[in-house]
Amino acid sequence: MSGADTAVATRAPVLILLGPPGAGKGTQARMLENEFGMVQLSTGDLLRAAVAEGTEAGRQAKAVMDSGHLVSDEIVIAILRDRLGQGDLGTGIILDGFPRTAAQAAALDRLLAERGQEVGAVISLEVDDAAMVDRISGRYTCAACGEGYHDSFKPPRTEGTCDACGGTGMKRRADDRADKVATRLAAYHAETAPLIDHYRRQGKLKGLPAMGRIEEIAASLRAMVAPLRTGR
Ligand code: AMP
Secondary structure (H helix, E strand, O other), X not given: OOHHHHHHHHOOOEEEEEOOOOOOHHHHHHHHHHHHOOEEEEHHHHHHHHHHHOOHHHHHHHHHHHHXXXXXXXXXXXXXXXXXXXXXXXXXXXXXXXXXXXXXXXXXXXXXXXXXXXXXXXXXXXXXXXHHHHHHHOEEEEOOOOOEEEOOOEOOOEOOEOOOOXXXXXXXXXXXXXXXXXXXXXXXXXXXXXXXXXHHXXXXXXXXXXXXXXXXXXXXXXXXXXXXXXXX
16 A cells, blocks of 8 residues: 555545435434534535525525526535535545535545545435435424424424424425425436446445434444444
């Protein structure tokens, strides 16, 4: 192994969570943050923050996001590059919702190479499309801390009050409406699902059946991620 290779292998791991909208990427990424001190980077969250701040990128992205289509590679890659440049990346990175296209996957390799890093592993959350509409249209988050809930699968202990921070403001995403979900699933199958084979060919793909209970999936994921962190 060359010196550069050693540097890559010992750097904080970069993990990609792949899966259609509603697969549980955000929920599981938050679990990994809490468990391992890794940092979740969600391009959806970064874009929503840009929309809220009214930046130029946010203005351009808003209508596309509301329609359920994918925002341009150019905007999304720029937003991720900026975030990586801000540092504060914990003990490793969990990419949630990025890359979503072949061009984004290539850009990610370049961005990481500039930092002496590479994609460590790609975990594909395997779910049934038919169930995703129910999962997505029932979900909401705490406006204060971002903890995720679901009308049927994960209600808070006290209705309307966040288990994690006690906040009482809950919000639902405009693009989580059932009529937008079909567009988002179609975008996933057309643009993102091919990345499964891309990473399989690189020997980086691990499949994780993700139709069970959140805690069971979290336990399996934890067992997959723990060895990556120690480089074993
Ligand atoms: P998410 O929160 O990951 O479900 O993303 C919400 C929306 O943001 C998506 O439906 C897209 O419009 C946009 N978006 C998020 N990440 C990306 C990405 N990597 N590429 C293109 N569009 C994205």
